Amino acid sequence: MTDQFTEIVTLIKRSQYNTQKNVNIDMINLYWQVGEYIHKKIANASWGEGTIKELAQHIRRTQPQLQGFEKRNLYRMKQFFEMYSIQFAELFNLKLTDNQTEILSSPMTQFTDIRNTLLVRVTWTHHLTLMTKTKTKEECEFYLRLCVQENYSVRELERQIKSSLYERVQLGKQKMPLSHNNATQDESVLFRDKYVFEFLDLPVNHDEKDFQKALSRKMKEFILELGDGFIFIEQEYRITVGGTDFYIDLLFFHRDLQCLVAFELKTTAFAPEYIGKLNFYLEALDRKVKRAHERPSVGILLCKEQNNEVVEYALNRFLSPTIVSEYQTFLPDKKLLQQKLHELFEEEFREN
Template identity: 45%
Template sequence: MEERKVQLFEGKRIRTVWKEDEQEWYLSVVDVVEALTGTDDPRRYWSDLKRRLKAEGGQPYEKIVQLKLLADDGKMRLTDVVDAEHTLLIIQQIRSQKTEQFKQWLAQFSKRDISDNQIVKKEAFTHENGRNIRIRLNSDFDEMISIIDRARENTFRMVNRELINLYWNIGMYVSNKVKNGEWGKSVVKEFSEHIQVKRPEIKGFSPQNIWRMKQLYETYKDNEKLSSLLRELSWTLNTKILGCKTDEEREFYMQLAISNNYSSRELERQVESHMFERTLISGEINKPLVSKNTGLTIFRDGYVLDFLDLPERHSEKDIRKAIVANMRDFILELGTDFTFVGEEYRIRVGNTDFYIDLLFYNRRLSCLVAVELKITDFKPEHMGQLEFYLEALDRKVKKPDENPSVGLIICAGKDEAVVEYSLSRSMSPALVAAYQLCLPDKSLLENRLRELRDLRGLEEQDGDDIG
């Protein structure tokens, strides 16, 4: 029996086949090549690599088989595939900065112990001494590439730090001139034009940018901690944060961007969706649950799924398919360290197959995360279903060194009292969150946060009075 599924690695489609008789997953090699290299012609890339592997002889070339997979034209066509073990051997021949991430994804997806030691022990391509030397050399070369990459990253950080220092000093100079009444808008405009005339090759000194430099200096000049943090971010990222109202909010987005290595688009998305307020609200609402399981702090009380572009009337299948199609944006909204494992993940209990809507793995928690989607308001029976899935995952899928699986129900709405009752006696680590399909209003979130904090303060005061 064969089961075909499309898996996602960092938003890239990888067609796979589960062969029941072998208890083994097979992956489309051309899809793996495209995911790792980003090449516009993955078939040509694979053809050249395949020819080289054939010339070298031995594994993994001998392990390449052809199975029928759904092609872009909608037809089932024979496609080169290899099992997970030999996929690992092939990717060692592909130069990509995503190799380590792919290994981790493959390890979770295929549930194998994947390491460089395993590769060497398998004597990947042949038992001949000359070939083993080639493997060791490739490992040495990859190590040197890593050293080069780290040096380039350090150089970029150094250059960026100096650039931010320059903008800071210009901002300080302009701020003092304006404060003393010596400069105004017209002078700043003349200053910008003067730079363009004298040094036309220098970019980034438009009047608008110069005013931003002034704003940068004035915003952070009295905050030593943030004035240090801002030098870890690019100028573009800093401009996304400048509009925040408080130092607390600015620090939140700075730390978020640094720890997650956000692009400009990703940070802009988090700011526009008011991640700061939503995270604080979740912290207040989920505080009782988090006190029992600190790992649940990575989850939020609600998720904004505006990027799914769904109509008001939609089915659970619609939302699931839309999430899979927009997995990169969904993981950005979901949080850090999540790796997508599968859609409608099949798990057999007794003689019955059950399907988990979405299954992830979280590296920070070292556990599987089952996500169930509901287009209705939360109901107590939803928790029973989720607990069943978590028990099945822990018994049948979880590795001995992994933590118990965690569950998340994302539903259209929820009554906090019903959720609290449903979770009060639950032994499973689980949370319930509501989703919305449009960006929230910042002022409404601020009011909600204020109400929750006031309520929490009253509860703590009552507790002190009783004591």
């Protein structure tokens, strides 16, 4: 009888989820249409900017039961349409005019389907966060796709923006040939050059045990910073070789890569000898733990600091897939990272 009750509860929850999902889709589409209507009226000079205030007053006076259509929100709907319509037009080679979208190379159905696939998969609050906290269309698109891919809550999205994930990923791509020397292309994309663990609340002078315990306590936040696909297996994972027990700091499995991922934690700057120990762990995992259908294990060495030249030399003849990454226990200076990213883009532009 209990199993039958469980089935009923599952049906109820599924129905509630589908209802909420459909309500969100309808709401996002409505806000898009309202924003498009206002944009076009102002673009062709049928309305002035003050008309939006009159519209908000009219809705409040004649339809008081309608909530969420105050002047500020109506402006947000207009901004919502303008931001994403221009963004998607560039993605699919569409040309926007004041009154219509002219198709240059992609069918309108493709444009609509792709737009809806992304925009309706997150809530209006997600979109408000993206509109108010991102600076460029590239940054906005990065976080939007990440929200859809990893099912971020609004709180998780805000944390990633605050920790400058976009800037760190873009800047990290320039360092990958050094710190990802022997990793495959897939591994280079999924692992980062630098991680931010401000949520650990660690003192400045912490040791490796403190670091490991803090990461274990905050495993949800740790995995959020690592990215989607990680499954935690165990801390201090024991593996026996030649009758002696050895312990891997943290062991994960990555669903997309289909491999074990061993983390070695160091609270000091990178030193070449750290690689040998991690190499030993990876060899032991591949011989004793890895299953036949899985890919070779990957090692992640988390250090307080790394010198790119030293890392390059240390990894140059190292055969196992290994990534050396820095970590910091405080939020990065977002303005400084944005400046570095701007300088990088300018340099690439001059070279091209």
